[in-house]
Amino acid sequence: MKQEIKVSVDAVVFGYDQESGVSVLLIKRRNEPFQKMWALPGGLVLNGESLDEAVNRELREEAGIDVNYLEQLYTFGSPERDPRNHAISISYFGLVRPQDFQLAAHTDAEDVAWFNIKKLPKLAFDHKKIIDAAIKRLRGKITYEPVGFELLDKEFPFSDLEKLYQTLLDHEIDRRNFKKKIIGLGILEELDETIQRKSGRPARLFKFNKKKYFELKEKGYNFDIFF
Amino acid sequence: MKQEIKVSVDAVVFGYDQESGVSVLLIKRRNEPFQKMWALPGGLVLNGESLDEAVNRELREEAGIDVNYLEQLYTFGSPERDPRNHAISISYFGLVRPQDFQLAAHTDAEDVAWFNIKKLPKLAFDHKKIIDAAIKRLRGKITYEPVGFELLDKEFPFSDLEKLYQTLLDHEIDRRNFKKKIIGLGILEELDETIQRKSGRPARLFKFNKKKYFELKEKGYNFDIFF
DNA sequence: CCAAAAGTGTTCGGCTTACACCCATGA
DNA sequence: TCATGGGTGTAAGCCGAACACTTTTGG
Numbered sequence: 001m002k003q004e005i006k007v008s009v010d011a012v013v014f015g016y017d018q019e020s021g022v023s024v025l026l027i028k029r030r031n032e033p034f035q036k037m038w039a040l041p042g043g044l045v046l047n048g049e050s051l052d053e054a055v056n057r058e059l060r061e062e063a064g065i066d067v068n069y070l071e072q073l074y075t076f077g078s079p080e081r082d083p084r085n086h087a088i089s090i091s092y093f094g095l096v097r098p099q100d101f102q103l104a105a106h107t108d109a110e111d112v113a114w115f116n117i118k119k120l121p122k123l124a125f126d127h128k129k130i131i132d133a134a135i136k137r138l139r140g141k142i143t144y145e146p147v148g149f150e151l152l153d154k155e156f157p158f159s160d161l162e163k164l165y166q167t168l169l170d171h172e173i174d175r176r177n178f179k180k181k182i183i184g185l186g187i188l189e190e191l192d193e194t195i196q197r198k199s200g201r202p203a204r205l206f207k208f209n210k211k212k213y214f215e216l217k218e219k220g221y222n223f224d225i226f227f
Numbered sequence: 228m229k230q231e232i233k234v235s236v237d238a239v240v241f242g243y244d245q246e247s248g249v250s251v252l253l254i255k256r257r258n259e260p261f262q263k264m265w266a267l268p269g270g271l272v273l274n275g276e277s278l279d280e281a282v283n284r285e286l287r288e289e290a291g292i293d294v295n296y297l298e299q300l301y302t303f304g305s306p307e308r309d310p311r312n313h314a315i316s317i318s319y320f321g322l323v324r325p326q327d328f329q330l331a332a333h334t335d336a337e338d339v340a341w342f343n344i345k346k347l348p349k350l351a352f353d354h355k356k357i358i359d360a361a362i363k364r365l366r367g368k369i370t371y372e373p374v375g376f377e378l379l380d381k382e383f384p385f386s387d388l389e390k391l392y393q394t395l396l397d398h399e400i401d402r403r404n405f406k407k408k409i410i411g412l413g414i415l416e417e418l419d420e421t422i423q424r425k426s427g428r429p430a431r432l433f434k435f436n437k438k439k440y441f442e443l444k445e446k447g448y449n450f451d452i453f454f
Numbered sequence: 455c456c457a458a459a460a461g462t463g464t465t466c467g468g469c470t471t472a473c474a475c476c477c478a479t480g481a
Numbered sequence: 482t483c484a485t486g487g488g489t490g491t492a493a494g495c496c497g498a499a500c501a502c503t504t505t506t507g508g
Binding site for chain 3: 200
């Protein structure tokens with residue numbers, strides 16, 4: 001009997017901002033099944049298209065977004081996950097600076113929006129499960145690789161980084177120890193500029209030095225950021 | 228246009244023994260393409276079958292093996308990876324005690340054998356790449372989770388564990404520090420029995436205490452085994 | 455001058471590392 | 482008695498954790 005399995009990709013794209021914390025990008029489905037329900041952006045892989053291409057295409061089509069970090073997460077293949085037919089989903093994990101984009105729903109998406117990861121709506125298919133896996137990965141990831149910078153502005157005050165870690169790891173961090181540790185990694189560049197928030201003393205801006213990071217990584221340097 | 232993508236699974240199953248070190252299970256392909264070439268066990272997922280089921284079935288059919296540890300590794304989906312058509316492969320990573328099984332080639336496999344990971348033959352498809360990814364994962368994995376025990380006999384002398392780590396991580400380990408660390412984790416049980424190797428003083432046998440391990444893991448205990 | 459956030463050092467304890475000699479067995 | 486592998490303790494240094502007061506700005 002001929003194999004009749006559909007191959008699709010789905011993306012869990014995270015964004016972060018100071019006020020609302022960590023969010024996931026969702027689309028509202030235009031079509032059945034799960035019509036009008038929120039779901040992860042994604043869709044069928046085209047013949048001759050690589051998986052990465054498919055994810056990037058779907059994100060552009062359905063949400064108007066180009067991620068700046070993307071990695072494969074997990075492949076879900078239980079035959080019951082799609083009510084229509086056996087369909088596997090290769091899920092991806094992405095990071096983006098929400099401020100960089102104007103969301104725009106197209107094709108299969110009737111709407112697009114950011115949802116705080118603590119206030120998710122009911123989701124289509126097994127997408128809740130996929131998001132849970134992605135959150136777990138994100139939490140793990142930031143403790144051993146400096147991916148957090150992909151979520152912050154290019155130039156950011158140190159407290160933003162601190163708050164990001166606190167939000168993601170969900171526990172208090174000692175400001176002094178945190179700074180010592182991160183500065184000790186030698187992958188940040190301190191700028192002369194400062195930024196003024198609503199109140200309080202202005203903060204020095206920092207920049208992630210990607211080149212330095214890759215140099216150190218080459219040399220087998222380790223970037224554990226445990227707490 | 229209708230989607231025409233084949234879905235298959237492939238397994239990188241590792242075995243270990245004292246003399247030959249770490250090996251991978253390979254089969255010799257009975258059919259085209261890559262006929263008579265060595266390849267990973269695996270094959271098409273059947274309609275209505277989950278991915279895990281598919282891997283276990285293929286391993287039983289092609290090699291006569293039941294793994295005792297299995298996890299998903301990565302999904303390879305470049306359209307050029309199969310000369311016939313667009314085919315994605317969900318690859319798995321497995322561990323087994325080679326002594327527990329009598330290899331037996333069937334169906335698509337003309338032969339099955341263990342190959343030392345440092346002496347691999349030329350491989351079909353992109354299977355070399357898949358094995359490389361699996362080795363990297365294995366190396367990483369044993370540093371933060373006690374999966375090594377799945378490769379050793381149920382009861383083993385401490386030096387076996389030490390040699391396994393040395394082989395996998397490819398560097399010297401101080402016997403005393405290693406023992407202190409592992410014993411300190413509290414997941415080993417020391418038995419009264421000893422084993423006599425070809426020469427030298429007989430060695431005390433140890434057993435991995437899975438129950439204790441899960442208990443500790445529940446409590447958020449961490450099992451880093453860095454060097 | 456008050457509120458809000460940024461900035462900054464030191465001490466203590468525990469973990470990691472380095473390191474070398476004796477023991478039990480078979481040949 | 483020799484060769485082979487098994488077994489064991491201690492000291493030094495480094496890293497992570499705990500901890501509080503001062504500075505700069507806007508209102």
